[in-house]
Each structure stands twice: as C-alpha cells, then as structure tokens.
Amino acid sequence: MRLHRMLSLVIVAGLLAFASGKPCETQTSNSELHISLNKNLLRSLETQEGLPNPSVHLALRLSNFHNLAMESEHLNKMKNDLHNDIQSSLSNSQSxxxxxxxxxxxxxSSCYDLNTITFTVGERSETLLTHLKKQMEQEKEHIAFSHRPLxxxxQYSLGVLALCVSGIRVNHHVSNKLIKAAEHEKFKQGDTESTDTYAMAGMALQCVKDAGSHVQNPAELDTVLSKIQQKLLASRRNDGHIGNEFSTGLAVQALLAMGAPVSECAASMEAMRTDARNxxxxxxxxxxxxxxxxxxxxxxTVKSKECLNDDDTLVLEPIDPMVVLPSQTKVTVTVEVVTSSGVAALYSVEVPKGSSLLEALGLLKMKNVGFTFDKESSLWGPFLSVVNGEQARQSDRRYWHLSSDGTALSEGVTDFKIDAAQKITLKNTIY
Ligand code: B12
Structure with missing residues (x-):
C-alpha cells in the first residue's frame, strides 16, 4: 500500500515536472564534452588575433564551469580594445x-554595471544603452524607408534582445518592425531562409513578451512566436540539425527560450554532440x-544572471604545440571567378591535401596568373571581400558567394579544408 502511494507520488512529481515545462532536458550528463568545448573556448582567448570576441565572452559566462581569472582578463580587454573599436565606428557614423x-x-553576463559604460562621439559622452537605442532607431527608420535594416x-534581433535583457523597454515601433518582418518571412540570406535569424528573432521577441512590454498587438506577438517555433522545427533535418550544423545551436537556444517540450530538442542536441566529438x-x-x-x-538567461558562487575549477593544461607538416599529396583545385557582370574566369592550382581554402587562394595568387584577392576580419574569421580587384561588401549589398562543385560552402575561407580535387566557385552575388 505504502509502495503504491510512493509510486503514485513519483509519477505525479514526474508529470508535474513535465507540465512545468523544463524543456529539452537530457537525462545523461555530458559534462565532459561541455568541459572540453569550454576549454577550447578559453584557449581561443589566448590564440585569437584581432578584437576580443564578445560572443565568446558571453558563452564563457553562461557556462556552468569557469576560469574566473581568464574571464576577467578578457572582460578588461573587451572594455579597452573592443570598446575603442566600436567608439571609432560610432564616430564614423557606421551602424x-x-x-x-x-x-x-x-x-x-559578467554582471557589469552597464550605466558606467559610455562612448564619446564628437564632444558628447553617452551611455552604451543610449547609443544602442539610437542605433536601433536608425535601423527602424531604414526599414520604414527601404524595407530592410541597415x-x-x-543584428536587428540582437539589438532588441540586448536592450530587453538589460531591462530597457523596447520601443514598440522597434519590436513591431521585427514582428512584421517575421510575419512576412523577410529573414532570407540570398534565396534561402536564415535559420540563425529566425532563432535570434525568436529569443528577442520572447524576451519582449516575458518583459510584458507594451507591444502594438499582443495577440500578433503570440502568433509570430508560434510561427518562428514552427519555422525552426520545419527546418529540422532527419539527422537532427536545424538549418545546418552552425545554426543548430542558436535554434535550440531559441526553442529552449520559447519553452518547447523535451522531445523537440533531444535529436538536435545529439546532433551537436556528434559534431563536437567529430x-x-x-x-x-x-x-x-x-x-x-x-x-x-x-x-x-543573461537577464537573470547573478554572478554569485560561480564555479572556478577550469584549468588549462599546457598542450604541446603540434607541428602539422603540409601533406605530400597534392590535389588540384580549379577556381572559377564569376564577376558581377557575369564574366567568368578559370584558374587552376595544385595544393597540399588538407590546405585551407585561404591557403589555396594564396598559392594561386602567388602564381601571378592574374588572380588576386583580399579579406576583411570578422568575428567568424576572414571574410573574402575583394576578388580580382572587384569588391563585394555589405555597403553594396553584395558578397563573394563560395561554393564547391556547385554546393554552397557552410564555412568560410579559413575553416574550409581542401581534401580532394574540386572546383571552387567565387561568385559576386547580390543579397
Ligand atoms: C547575415 C549573414 C551573412 C551576410 C552578411 C552581410 C549582411 N550585412 O547581411 C552574407 C549574405 C554576406 C553572408 C555571407 C556568408 N555567410 Co553568413 N551569415 C550571416 C548571419 C545570419 C549573421 C551575421 C551577423 O550579422 N553577425 C553579427 C555581427 C555582430 O557579427 P560579425 O561577425 O561582425 O558579422 C559579420 C560577419 O559575420 C560577416 N559574415 C557573415 N557570414 C560570414 C561567414 C563567414 C565564414 C565569415 C568569415 C564572415 C561572415 O558578415 C557580418 C556582417 O558584416 C550568420 C549567422 C550566425 N550564426 O552568426 C551567418 C553565418 C556566419 N554565415 C555563414 C556562411 C557559411 C556564409 C558564407 C561562407 C556562405 C557562402 N557559401 O558563401 C558567406 C561568406 C563568404 C565570404 N565572402 O567570405 C555561416 C558560417 C559558418 C561557419 N562555420 O563559418 C553562418 C553561421 C550561417 C550558417 N548557419 O551557416 N552571411
């Protein structure tokens, strides 16, 4: 009898936990894998060239494990180097x-007092959040005028999210533009839908809903949140990825934020764990x-971050620097350049198997056959911006699209490795 009562209690407790909607929970502990990814992130702080990456800082702070000394050193670097970089962009009126x-x-995420952070543009000193609000106003005006953000x-979604988690009431005209864009399926990258954008918009709008901020039409907000959830689930592939392997993280974050049930995330989590192991x-x-x-x-979750009793157990073991010798095996890469006017040129170069596309393009440039290129730095690494003297940049709404044997690359020039002979196409594309 007592056993029976206990069993009932267990079942009721289980059902309650389920109903309270702890979404996407996984039974098994995967701490080891998480620690290994976390350590790789910490190592990137030491090896990363260029500006300190705020997205990396955010992930380090959201983790269950920490190396507080490294995190605080990184925080200081951001407050200097990233801060100055943003300040000079603001001074040049860039978005x-x-x-x-x-x-x-x-x-x-480091529980830093945002009101103490200011930028001085011209003679005026204003807080970070004031600048963010102003930039969002400009983005909103640009959407009103030309139906797309600057x-x-x-990035528009990131703006809404950052203001909202900082406790700022997002202007309802600003959030409304995002609601309308999601409703009218404006989140495209070329002709494909951008899963990453749906995910970021989902988190932003969920935050607006949770904050109880004034929106023009609350029912419309609910409808659009379900639409985003459906969009994300509809982009889930048989192998569990949502969009591709690089959008799945944000998509799962968004589903979590929007309270999707367990069954809807388990396969995607497993797909990411497999990717991480590989x-x-x-x-x-x-x-x-x-x-x-x-x-x-x-x-x-940044919204409620308290930074109390943080773990401080992560220690980076020194790793022996691995000297990777270029492979003796050579593969032939054909590079096709298609300019904005549609003129195509073909080149060919032999590269050691396993070279990055960037290395391959560098070797081709050195052959002095008329092929040249240039790149710009970004948080994802080098972005190919100029080929044969022709620029394709954000300001022109063009970019050099990368594909291999007709299939779009899901990585950029440094991360994509040449493992077999293939034809790489660099096409000046409008978006
Ligand atoms: C918008 C966007 C674009 C736009 C950017 C311009 C614009 N103003 O809209 C365009 C259409 C140009 C673009 C192009 C590409 N993109 Co893109 N893009 C994004 C997206 C959705 C948001 C980027 C952003 O604004 N970040 C916010 C700001 C604050 O960060 P940022 O680093 O300063 O932003 C700049 C860079 O990210 C850069 N950028 C955009 N995409 C890529 C890709 C690479 C590899 C690099 C190095 C830089 C870069 O453009 C941003 C704006 O200036 C991300 C999604 C994501 N999860 O991050 C994908 C994403 C970064 N892109 C991706 C890819 C694969 C590409 C392409 C390689 C696609 C292709 N086959 O050609 C090309 C880049 C080719 C090149 N010339 O080097 C992948 C990268 C995955 C990876 N492992 O590297 C992502 C994660 C999407 C995905 N899930 O597959 N992209």
Missing part, C-alpha cells in the same frame, strides 16, 4: 548594432553559439 549588442550582452535582421566546431564563434544550447541555456 554597429551587432557589435554593440554583443558587447552589451557580454558585459551583462545591417540585417539578425571536431566540427573548430571556430570559436561556432562553439560560442553551441555551448550554451548544450548546457540548456539561451541568451535570454
């Missing part, structure tokens, strides 16, 4: 909504979007 938002989220809807996530930026999801967190 840097994405960087401003990630910087805000990173500071907030940057893109991914070293698919080499890029620190990729890890920074995946690790929070694997630890069942989302960027929304």
């Amino acid at each position: 840097v909504v994405g960087h401003l938002s990630l910087y805000t989220l990173a500071l907030k 940057t893109n809807y991914y 070293n698919r996530y080499n890029n620190a930026m990729a890890i920074s979007q995946v690790l929070p999801a694997l630890q069942q967190k989302s960027y929304l």
